[in-house]
Amino acid sequence: MASSTSQNTSTRPVENRDEDDGFVDVPEDDGPRHASPAVPKLFTEPPPIHEEYSTDTLTVQTQTMNECVEHLAANSMELDYNHRGVPRLRREAHIKFLKKQLGTLPAPFLVADASRPWFLFWCLNGLALLGEDTTSYRQQVIATAKSMQNPTGGFGGGHGQMSHLATTFAVVLALALVGGEEAYEVIDRKTLWRWLCSLKEPDGGVQMVYGGEVDIRGAYCTAVIVGLLNMPRELSPDSPAYSPDGNTTLFTGLAEYIRRCQTFEGGISGRPDAEAHGAYAFCALACLAILDAPHRIIPKYLDLPRLISWLSSRQYAPEGGFSGRTNKLVDGCYSHWLGGCWPLIDAALNGASDLDDPESKPQPSTDLVDWYSREGLIRYILCCAQDESKRGGLRDKPSSSSDAYHSCYVLSGLSTAQYKWGLTYFNEDEMLLAEPTWKVTPRVDDSQIYDQQDRVEAIHPTYTIPDQKFYDMQGYFASKAGF
Amino acid sequence: MPPKAKVSSKAKEAASKTKEPEAPPPKTANERTAQRYYQTNPCEKRREEVGLHGLTPTERQTWANAFFLPLIVSKEVLLSHKSDREFWKQVGKESLPVRRLSRARKQHHAWGRDRHGRDVGELSPEDFDRRSLQQARLAALEALHSRFVQRRELAGLRLTRPGSSDSAAHEDVTPEEVEEDRQRRKEMAALKSELYGEKMGTYAQDPEWDDVTPIPADEPEGALAAIAYPDDYAEAISYLRAVMAAEEYSPRTLRLTEHVISLNAAHYTVWLYRFKIVQALDLSIPDEIEWLNQVSLENLKNYQIWHHRQLLLDHYHAQISANADADALKKLARSESEFLRLILDEDTKNYHVWSYRQSLVRKLGLWTPQELAATQSFIEDDVRNNSAWHHRFFLVFCDPAASTPGCHATEHDPAVPAETVDREVRYAQEKAALAPQNQAAWNYLRGVLAKGARPLASAEEFAARFVEGVGEGEGREKVRSSHALVFLADVWVEKGEKEKAALYLSRLAEKWDPIRAGYWNYRKQQIAA
Structure with missing residues (x-):
């Protein structure tokens, strides 16, 4: 692997100008600038196999590679780089950007009128990841959430919009992010449960909205809402999936549905028959990991070797970032959708390493496995996915504008890359638990090419919010008897 | 105070003439008001300039007479017979105006502001007069409009209570009258906009929507990520809330959904509502699909459109299958394939379109x-x-x-x-x-x-075409496809050739696909185990 041997502490690229001096009068900005020697060639040079056969896919891939290399080379005069050739996380600029996105949005945002709950979640989660205190938004989130709530259960995109699983998911997580009893109590668990039951289909799938599409997001959102709010899994008698023997629950058939979404490539699609896609892979794995312990359920329902192979193929060099599908371009948001799959895969293979029956561990320990190049992903995030201007925020790729969606998921991906998640049978007080639980430790190794102060907060591997926010809300509802 | 020399009345007249020169034509409404004020308040301007004591005795007398005139006329001040006669003699001589503009009017001539925030009093007299005429016109239109609304309400009452006998006076409004009021509202909207900058929405202007009370957005104080809605969108969705709450499924609501979709195609609620309308009115599905095609081409990345299409497909398929209409089925397959080709040409990897295509194949057995x-x-x-x-x-x-x-x-x-x-x-x-x-x-x-x-080995020869001299050092090792290298590594695993497999995986990690080194090393570990 091409790695930088020099530990050059210079933050500026060394211009190799010897040949040119006094020979040709070249303006300084013309000609290629050399990449910083602090950056491994892997991230500044085209891949070793060059292909001639040109198609649209290759054209846009080459364009994207070039725009990324330009940023990865760490030779911009306007930016400061550390000794590994990595710029700082622009924490303050991103905080400012996210706060602005929470304010009043101008008229062109009207196309986001049905996804305002997402803006709440993306911005608040982004702010929480950046270490900002989100509780100051509590009253505003409560008021906003109430205006989106329907008396028949659930939350829509806004006043007068039907309850939707995606918007309900976003509102529930936004309430978790601001925390506090008053925020939690906005949720009417009883009507929410009844509404969830009305979306459950006899074949196991879940509609996103009454009369709406059934896809893997429905499975994931259901698992998160039920898990977070400690809702009963039984179905109400008026649910289309209700069976009088009481054998069907909200979770019945979800894992089988997810299995039907694995494709020949190994990846996972949004619904059976469709193409494998990174965002749906995360929904699938996180859903399974909520339904049961990952090491029990994931290998049971999915072809793990093919899945791992496909997941691994999503990282490209020199870009370092992840793509969502075979032969598609890298995009900052997959830092989360695909980066977030790895802790779940890790757990699926390792189980709870401290105390598990050996036969449930089909593989040798993968404790030391680096599933993907953390260095590559972190370089992509810090070099390519940050807006460098006053605007702040994070983005898909250098040629796109920052937005709330990418800010949230790029930062979530950064978090995944900076921490190590594992399962344990012991809680903080060394008490033995019946079921394994997640534990997190900051990752300190050679992949830490960023400065220590650029570490963001840790997010829960399945609920995707800072873990304390998750435990607070879950604990609150777990201790509540009945509805 | 020194007594002033007596001045003859002729001189007095001359003096008063010079004192009140012909004012230049007013430039603004405010100026005109001021001029009119001074015209009806003789010597007032002088008094303002020099004070009551600065006036000549004659001027003072004129000013005082003018001041008292309205009070005497209104009998607020009573004079003796003699004084009264003397007073009126002077008034006659000086031709003092009996009515005059009040001081308040002059000082607070607040005409309000126009739609640009300008003081209306600063308009030119011509513009000011035009504005006054427009205001009068609007008032007249409003009167006619409320008469129309009232008449129609009464007609409606008669319809709901057909027994009531006083119906003769409340005849139905005719379509001509409705059209007339529609035109009237158009004019009213234009006037309101011009005079006050007030927007009168499309739906508020349309008599067809009079029976719907729009439900405006209930946005709490300090709501987060609130959107500054453009007026047309805000109005349309406030009517949408109302008709959805009333569960109305009608041609006009179908048009409303089309309008909302044209403004915001990502509004999932309006799509689901639209499908209910299509069902309730038993509309032609091919027509709906035809309309949807255009919307789809204009919104390539939209999710909701494809679910709507899916619902239409399922609905229509059930219809034509029930009628065993083989021709319609064929026609549907053809037109759908044709449209998918068109839209995939625009965006060849569109996830929603391909997903729809898969469900189409399943549904129609393509x-x-x-x-x-x-x-x-x-x-x-x-x-x-x-x-x-x-x-x-x-x-x-x-x-x-x-x-x-x-x-x-x-x-x-x-x-x-x-x-x-x-x-x-x-x-x-x-x-x-x-x-x-x-x-x-x-x-x-x-x-x-x-x-x-x-077995993978069945394609070993094929894969080997892209790989040469693996592990034989730089220069001899040639790889045209890293995927061929992985494929071969798996072939070696299949054949139990662990070392060779490990070598191939190492070369991937070191040279041919190093970004995935972690994965290749994991694979090596697995082989060794």
């Missing part, structure tokens, strides 16, 4: 050579289009006539004919040879081999 050929043309155009490769796999290996229902995607399916596997292996290899670093073709090849339970 496991046909035509569908396969259509898919193939996408691969011919761009051999790296993985969406097209995926669709091909679906067509070949999910066809119920030649596959086992419920067979997992990565598992062997004994129901797939061997010729099919042969054909697909050939196809994948032919395409992989064009661009050996194209992973789509290699993934396809692996997928086909798995379905046919063929």
Whole structure:
């Protein structure tokens, strides 16, 4: 692997100008600038196999590679780089950007009128990841959430919009992010449960909205809402999936549905028959990991070797970032959708390493496995996915504008890359638990090419919010008897 | 105070003439008001300038007379008979105005502000007069409009209570009257906008919507991520809330959904509502699809559109299947395929479109050579289009006539004919040879081999074409496809040649695909175990 041997502490690229001096009068900005020697060639040079056969896919891939290399080379005069050739996380600029996105949005945002709950979640989660205190938004989130709530259960995109699983998911997580009893109590668990039951289909799938599409997001959102709010899994008698023997629950058939979404490539699609896609892979794995312990359920329902192979193929060099599908371009948001799959895969293979029956561990320990190049992903995030201007925020790729969606998921991906998640049978007080639980430790190794102060907060591997926010809300509802 | 010399009345007149010169024509309404004020308040301007004591005695007398005149007229001040006569004599001589503009009027001539925030009093007298006329016109229109609304309400009452006998006076409003009021509102809207900058929305202007009370957005104080709605959108969705709450399914609500969709196609609620309307009114599905085609082309990345299409497809399919209408079925398949080709040309990897295409194939049973050929043309155009490769796999290996229902995607399916596997292996290899670093073709090849339970080794020779001298050092080692290298590593694993497999994986980690070094090393670990 091409790695930088020099530990050059210079933050500026060394211009190799010897040949040119006094020979040709070249303006300084013309000609290629050399990449910083602090950056491994892997991230500044085209891949070793060059292909001639040109198609649209290759054209846009080459364009994207070039725009990324330009940023990865760490030779911009306007930016400061550390000794590994990595710029700082622009924490303050991103905080400012996210706060602005929470304010009043101008008229062109009207196309986001049905996804305002997402803006709440993306911005608040982004702010929480950046270490900002989100509780100051509590009253505003409560008021906003109430205006989106329907008396028949659930939350829509806004006043007068039907309850939707995606918007309900976003509102529930936004309430978790601001925390506090008053925020939690906005949720009417009883009507929410009844509404969830009305979306459950006899074949196991879940509609996103009454009369709406059934896809893997429905499975994931259901698992998160039920898990977070400690809702009963039984179905109400008026649910289309209700069976009088009481054998069907909200979770019945979800894992089988997810299995039907694995494709020949190994990846996972949004619904059976469709193409494998990174965002749906995360929904699938996180859903399974909520339904049961990952090491029990994931290998049971999915072809793990093919899945791992496909997941691994999503990282490209020199870009370092992840793509969502075979032969598609890298995009900052997959830092989360695909980066977030790895802790779940890790757990699926390792189980709870401290105390598990050996036969449930089909593989040798993968404790030391680096599933993907953390260095590559972190370089992509810090070099390519940050807006460098006053605007702040994070983005898909250098040629796109920052937005709330990418800010949230790029930062979530950064978090995944900076921490190590594992399962344990012991809680903080060394008490033995019946079921394994997640534990997190900051990752300190050679992949830490960023400065220590650029570490963001840790997010829960399945609920995707800072873990304390998750435990607070879950604990609150777990201790509540009945509805 | 020194007594002043007596001045003759003639001189007095002359003096008063010079004192009140012909004022230049006023430039603004405020100036005109001021001029009128001074015209009806003699010597007032002088008094303002020099004070009461600065006036000549004659001027003072005139000023005082003018001041008292209205009071005496209104009998607020009573004079003796003699004084009264003397007073009126002077008034007659000086031709003092009996009525005059009040001081308040002069000082607070607040005409308000126009739509640009300008003081209306600063308009030119001509513009001011035009504005006054417009205001009068608007007032008249409003009166006529409320008469129309009232008449129609009464007519409605009579309809709901047909027994009431006083109906003669409340005849139905005629369509002409409705049209007349529509025109009237148009004019009112234009006037309101011009005079006050007030917007009168499209729906508020339309008599057809008078029976609906719009429900405006209930946005709490300090709401987060609130959107500054443009007026037309705010109005349209406030009517949408109202008709949805009333569960109205009618032609006008269909038009309303179209309007909202044109402004915001991502509004999932309006799409679901629209489908209910289509069902309730039993509208022609081909017409609806025709309309949807245009909307789809204008909103390529939209999610909701494709669910709507899915609902229409399911609904229509049920209809024509029930009628056993084979022609309609064929026509549907043709028009859908035609449209999908069109939209995929715009965006060849659109996830929603391909997903829809898969459900279309299932629904209409399009496991046909035509569908396969259509898919193939996408691969011919761009051999790296993985969406097209995926669709091909679906067509070949999910066809119920030649596959086992419920067979997992990565598992062997004994129901797939061997010729099919042969054909697909050939196809994948032919395409992989064009661009050996194209992973789509290699993934396809692996997928086909798995379905046919063929050993990877059956494609060993093919893969070996892209790899030379692995591990023999720089210069001798030539790799045209890292995917061929992985493929061969798996062949060696299959054959139990662990060392060779490990070598190939090492070369991937070190040289040919180092970004995935972690994964290649994990694979090596697995082999060793």
